[in-house]
Amino acid sequence: MALEDAKKQIDVAFTRKDRRGLAYENAFGGATSFLRRQYTKDLAGADLAVTGVPFDQAVTNRPGTRFGPRAIRAASTLQPYDPPTGWDGFDPLSDFSIVDYGDMAFDYADVAGFPALVQAHIAGILAADVGSVTLGGDHFITLPILRAYAEKFGPLSVIQFDAHSDLWADDDMDRIDHGTMMYKAVKLGLVDPKRSVQIGIRTECDDYCGMHYIEAREVHEKGVAATVARARDLVGDAPTYVTFDIDALDPAFAPGTGTPVWGGLASWQAAAMLRDLAGINMVGGDVVEVSPPFDHADITAVAGAHVAMELCCLYLWNKRGA
Template identity: 70%
Template structure:
């Protein structure tokens, strides 16, 4: 398929027949799906399912992340023309079946039921044999995602890109709060703190529960290669999960988020670290806290779409050369 075919392509989210292959649909037109992948609930033969969890009722500051999945999908329309930059020719869209599973549905009037609904939604995808990339939503959605992934893979190593540790105590675990997900995950045994690390932190936490952290200052002073090496050493060879809160980036690069903190990572620093993590046994990942109402130029959504594409590459990299 060539660029000159763009004038004959539209609505690939519904009209494309093959789950593989790049898209040359006009970026400004057509139905919106992640990287112009086909929308489908049929996961037979799907290597990676991308799904949205548009929930933001657990925020402590500004809401709006419920619109994140839609904005990330729209911003991703700029990307499926070429293989992802910086991956030495690796082209997951050509080699693997990547599908957009759409957003999950839940009852906003029954917030207490949402975590179990997310866990069931994720469990269905993982049970079909696909890997899963989630677009949030606030960071509370990561806890039920970890429950589903741990049910499949056992206790996980986690690398969390974030301005905040999200290790605030959650009491009996029933609290639905985007600042407590990792605390609860460690306490429930979903996450092995000895195999977990946080990157970009620039707030204070009393107890890290054994989770290592690399603050933003260290990233700036020591560089991406140093940070990536620490992450690799920490995670080891076991099943791992990557969660990327967009507020890990400095507000200059990602203003559209609920709880921005100055002094964060530049987009190029995040990209360099992520690409240096290729080969780690990532079994799942998410991008959260993109809040379009505070993103007037759309640059946060663009950042979120690029991070999601990097996660796609990380999830499929270990299987390159094995695509069906």
């Protein structure tokens, strides 16, 4: 794009006429929609909606992920200058209609009412036959999101990148805790554990509830290709939800998170795995647990923004030529 054309683009999050296309605004100014996509609640013609759920009242340690969606959006503003690398020329920003659906509104003091709002929020997107990529927020938000997805697709396969299994036993289904959300998702029949896998685990778990898991050390020792091959074999062609807890990354690559654990994935490993999963039947995804108050130089927010971009690519990959 010529410099003169770039100068005419002012706050394209509001002013762009075509939802498709790269964006060339200054990365340091303007409205920080995700990837400079259009802010809108109109899903007509949209292929994918990116939405934020700024909730962090289910954390066990450091709070702050309520600021995650805002930080991820700001960190994403440098990315829409070029197509994403590593996708063989695939350019979802130019070829598909991706919108920023904004953050979900909720009463922060009505914690008990929060899960139903999340489920309804995502269900509204799915009802328009649009996929969703959600920016968290702590990892509890994935449970009500999975409720909405399971209503449409039935029990899901899940690929979970995480340092923790989130499978600690908790049979009070109304209790809100980011460390028990996958346990409840399995017990409620939202997730089929036999065709799901957790990647990057490096904390103890007494009972994986039938979920397959690949510890971080195994990823390091056996490599990305073996990890991806096993994940692809497990999920097959089933409708698959991809949830990426940023603490799957080692704290050296993602210090801004609530429960950091050493020995985690490197950024390059996560990037390679996400790209090599292309072709799975991904129906939705999220990136969670980015906590800006504990970040340094926006390292974690940048990682979160890149993960979210890769999730967009994964979702839209199968829709090429459709």
